[in-house]
Amino acid sequence: GAVVSQHPSRVICKSGTSVKIECRSLDFQATTMFWYRQFPKQSLMLMATSNEGSKATYEQGVEKDKFLINHASLTLSTLTVTSAHPEDSSFYICSAPPGQGALGYTFGSGTRLTVV
Amino acid sequence: AQSVTQLDSQVPVFEEAPVELRCNYSSSVSVYLFWYVQYPNQGLQLLLKYLSGSTLVKGINGFEAEFNKSQTSFHLRKPSVHISDTAEYFCAVSGSGGSYIPTFGRGTSLIVHP
Numbered sequence: 001g002a003v004v005s006q007h008p009s010r011v012i013c014k015s016g017t018s019v020k021i022e023c024r025s026l027d028f029q030a031t032t033m034f035w036y037r038q039f040p041k042q043s044l045m046l047m048a049t050s051n052e053g054s055k056a057t058y059e060q061g062v063e064k065d066k067f068l069i070n071h072a073s074l075t076l077s078t079l080t081v082t083s084a085h086p087e088d089s090s091f092y093i094c095s096a097p098p099g100q101g102a103l104g105y106t107f108g109s110g111t112r113l114t115v116v
Numbered sequence: 117a118q119s120v121t122q123l124d125s126q127v128p129v130f131e132e133a134p135v136e137l138r139c140n141y142s143s144s145v146s147v148y149l150f151w152y153v154q155y156p157n158q159g160l161q162l163l164l165k166y167l168s169g170s171t172l173v174k175g176i177n178g179f180e181a182e183f184n185k186s187q188t189s190f191h192l193r194k195p196s197v198h199i200s201d202t203a204e205y206f207c208a209v210s211g212s213g214g215s216y217i218p219t220f221g222r223g224t225s226l227i228v229h230p
Contacts, residue, residue, distance in 0.1 A: 110157065
């Protein structure tokens with residue numbers, strides 16, 4: 001089945017530094033990737049949609065300059081948290097929409113970001 | 117626009133007991149419905165989905181859900197739970213045409229006690 005590999009699974013960084021999160025589709029081509037943020041005990045909030053070869057679409061209230069999204073190829077989408085602050089600490093998950101024959105959206109395993 | 121309401125934030129249950137996790141949705145268009153499970157510090161895994169056809173949908177790990185259009189519900193059930201079923205469960209809805217980006221409920225934490 002379709003697999004999305006996300007890494008790192010955990011990262012701790014200092015305030016002011018940048019962190020890159022990668023999501024790779026391993027056995028299929030993902031022209032679209034969704035990026036979600038999940039706060040503790042809460043649901044997934046869609047942050048942005050990345051599209052291969054074009055600019056990402058951000059949801060209202062999401063800072064484009066802080067959360068840089070790049071979809072450089074059909075198998076790789078990245079989210080870079082720039083100048084991270086403690087309030088950016090969260091669980092970030094990527095997801096690819098179902099392709100032909102797939103059962104549903106395929107999620108990465110998530111990245112726990114802690115900014116100290 | 118569409119929305120999902122998961123009525124229970126937490127459901128404690130003893131092992132081998134039956135469980136029902138409730139989900140109601142609202143939408144102005146035809147919908148697809150999903151249940152996902154999330155284990156600690158992991159991504160989401162699809163349990164089952166309803167697209168069309170039979171309103172009773174069977175998924176993995178012994179779970180099933182029933183689509184009730186008149187009550188706009190899609191409750192998840194399992195006749196006998198295991199300790200390993202302890203996890204967060206999310207109900208999601210997406211439009212069946214046009215924008216298919218799913219909207220997720222707030223999640224229900226299923227806690228199975230020995």
